[in-house]
Amino acid sequence: xxxxxxxxxxxxxxNRVLAMDSTALPRLARxxxxxxxVDCQAPALSLFILADGQGLRxxxxxxxxVDCRLRAPAASLLRLATRKDKSAxxxxxxxxxxxxxxxxxxxxxxxxxxxxxxEYELSRWLGPVGSQLLGxxxxxxANWANQTLDSLRLNLTDYLSEESRNLVGxxxxxxxxxxxDRLKLALERxxxxxxxxxxxxxxxxx
Amino acid sequence: xxxxxxxxxxxxxxxxxxxDVPESQKAQKVAEVFHSVAAKYDLMNDLLSGGMHRLWKRxxxxxxxIRSGNRVLDIAGGTGDLTKQFARLVGPTGExxxxxxxxxxxxxxxxxxxxxxxxxxxxxVQADAEKLPFPDNHFDCVTIAFGLRNVTHKxxxxxxxxxxxxxxxxxxxxxxxxxxxxLLEKVYDRYSFSxxxxxxxxxxxxxxxYRYLAESIRMHPDQxxxxxxxxxxxxxxxSYHNMTGGIVALHRGIKP
Numbered sequence: 055x056x057x058x059x060x061x062x063x064x065x066x067x068x069n070r071v072l073a074m075d076s077t078a079l080p081r082l083a084r085x086x087x088x089x090x091x092v093d094c095q096a097p098a099l100s101l102f103i104l105a106d107g108q109g110l111r112x113x114x115x116x117x118x119x120v121d122c123r124l125r126a127p128a129a130s131l132l133r134l135a136t137r138k139d140k141s142a143x144x145x146x147x148x149x150x151x152x153x154x155x156x157x158x159x160x161x162x163x164x165x166x167x168x169x170x171x172x173e174y175e176l177s178r179w180l181g182p183v184g185s186q187l188l189g190x191x192x193x194x195x196a197n198w199a200n201q202t203l204d205s206l207r208l209n210l211t212d213y214l215s216e217e218s219r220n221l222v223g224x225x226x227x228x229x230x231x232x233x234x235d236r237l238k239l240a241l242e243r244x245x246x247x248x249x250x251x252x253x254x255x256x257x258x259x260x
Numbered sequence: 261x262x263x264x265x266x267x268x269x270x271x272x273x274x275x276x277x278x279x280d281v282p283e284s285q286k287a288q289k290v291a292e293v294f295h296s297v298a299a300k301y302d303l304m305n306d307l308l309s310g311g312m313h314r315l316w317k318r319x320x321x322x323x324x325x326i327r328s329g330n331r332v333l334d335i336a337g338g339t340g341d342l343t344k345q346f347a348r349l350v351g352p353t354g355e356x357x358x359x360x361x362x363x364x365x366x367x368x369x370x371x372x373x374x375x376x377x378x379x380x381x382x383x384x385v386q387a388d389a390e391k392l393p394f395p396d397n398h399f400d401c402v403t404i405a406f407g408l409r410n411v412t413h414k415x416x417x418x419x420x421x422x423x424x425x426x427x428x429x430x431x432x433x434x435x436x437x438x439x440x441x442x443l444l445e446k447v448y449d450r451y452s453f454s455x456x457x458x459x460x461x462x463x464x465x466x467x468x469x470y471r472y473l474a475e476s477i478r479m480h481p482d483q484x485x486x487x488x489x490x491x492x493x494x495x496x497x498x499s500y501h502n503m504t505g506g507i508v509a510l511h512r513g514i515k516p
Contacts, residue, residue: 055503058315058322086351087328102322106348113318117325117430 061112069109074170081164083107088157089116093125105161122153274412277475283412290410291362293469298364300464302339308456316508317405320434321345323512329353330400333424335389336360336407340369347378359387389417394424405434409480418493425515431495437509438482444505452477483509
């Protein structure tokens, strides 16, 4: 009952957030009738997600049929929720996916593509002038923070790969990987040639 | 031997709260209670249960197993809490019938659902649970939430629900029941017989209806008795789940 109450609260908040994106609800409507089960293995916890044009419904149990079931430890689920490239996580051995995986991937994509219209929500509370002032201030702070982070990342990369030589640079790594690919291909060709020679040698003469 | 449930003129009697009344009068008396409380029914539910009724109904929906395209009957649907959720789940290809014997409750439920844009796949029917006006084997799921205790002949109502269900269909009965601990029962009794009528007096100016509510809960069959009644009617795989220490129980049975 406690978990149900918690899920009801999360569901309410999540649906408010989804309503702030103009495309999320129409996209969720396409998933109407689908039931996605998420079984967290460590800690053991089950969550059922149902989507429709009004948002998401979260349930701690579901007596009906499930279209897609995802089983994974909490760490993998967290990686799946935060990473852009889901396929790498889904293919890892500790993650088990059965049923209609397209429904799960579509849901993940909708949640990842959320573009929330915070300014509209703010304007309901502060009015158009207040929300514009606050919005432009927050945007400039966010831009500054993004630029600073980008610059820090580039400087750190340069330092580690070019100055301290602790890491290999991306281009150098790409060149080595290409060499390795070429070597691998050459080895496979030699292997195939040896096999052909061996087959010819073993063939009994008529 | 004299039957204690027979009045002097031999008309069978039934309980209305703690009173014994002729069977023919119970429906009328229950109707009066609900006419009186209909307008503030939702507010009183929230106040008296501390919002818990929403979680009890949520659990009922989770166990209903309803899918897109299903046909659902919500008996004693009142102000339409369950119907609203069922309408979402069955989608445009399904159908939900909100049935209530009480005209006032049905009207409040219909207006409330229409105001919230719930329409198209919902029908409203004034119907007696004992004589459901639907064909045999018609619904995938039948629910009755906080309504069975007000029905005069509960066995007839359960048989009627069995009749309208499709084979494999589910009956869900959400109803007040017997607390599992003696201490909780004492606290609950004090709460029911003192606080509930007082709130009824303050908010709806009707303490009697809420005294009836407390009394009718005490007269309702406990978990095992209701389970036996469902088995007797012909349901299979009957089980119940206690909620909030047994104050409320959800019974579930499958039509064979």
